[in-house]
Amino acid sequence: MLFTTLRIAVSATAVLALSGLVGCSPGEEIRSYKAPDDLCNIEVEPTLLEPFLPPGRSLDVESGTRWAETGNCTLSADGHRFLTVGWEWGVQADSLYDVAARQDGLGPYEPEHKQRYLHAGNGAIGQVNCHVTTSPESPALTTVIRLDDLVKPDAPAMLRLITAYTEAVRESGLCEKWRPSAAVP
Numbered sequence: 001m002l003f004t005t006l007r008i009a010v011s012a013t014a015v016l017a018l019s020g021l022v023g024c025s026p027g028e029e030i031r032s033y034k035a036p037d038d039l040c041n042i043e044v045e046p047t048l049l050e051p052f053l054p055p056g057r058s059l060d061v062e063s064g065t066r067w068a069e070t071g072n073c074t075l076s077a078d079g080h081r082f083l084t085v086g087w088e089w090g091v092q093a094d095s096l097y098d099v100a101a102r103q104d105g106l107g108p109y110e111p112e113h114k115q116r117y118l119h120a121g122n123g124a125i126g127q128v129n130c131h132v133t134t135s136p137e138s139p140a141l142t143t144v145i146r147l148d149d150l151v152k153p154d155a156p157a158m159l160r161l162i163t164a165y166t167e168a169v170r171e172s173g174l175c176e177k178w179r180p181s182a183a184v185p
């Protein structure tokens with residue numbers, strides 16, 4: 001009798017697995033949108049975004065430039081913001097920690113790669129090498145990525161994303177297209 005009951009249970013499990021119902025419990029959430037190919041019109045490898053994509057049916061990307069000195073885009077799943085990516089011009093005298101101080105709620109940061117990146121599980125900052133003069137008042141371009149609470153932090157994945165995004169910003173021509181204005185609004 002025990003053998004028959006066990007065989008029925010195994011058979012029932014096999015039928016459920018074959019029908020695709022195992023692993024799809026009512027509380028399990030799925031993602032039915034694909035990762036974007038770019039952030040703020042900067043190409044990135046979609047697999048770098050995978051660790052930060054929450055469940056949902058649709059993805060919205062909203063881009064904006066606040067002034068000549070900054071640009072950003074926000075990713076939302078089903079209307080809930082989960083990732084903000086951007087760049088900002090400053091001056092060489094600003095360290096990455098100065099930029100980090102302007103980012104509420106991010107950190108604590110770990111420095112990486114010759115002080116060109118600061119990263120934490122919930123965000124990161126990168127220094128774009130624009131090959132401009134290195135005087136303290138010369139322009140400097142930084143990238144910023146921040147996660148909202150909707151997404152689980154992942155420091156190693158964040159370092160990979162900020163490294164790739166920062167390099168892509170450098171290669172995009174943004175260094176040549178944007179320069180800080182004389183007066184910041």
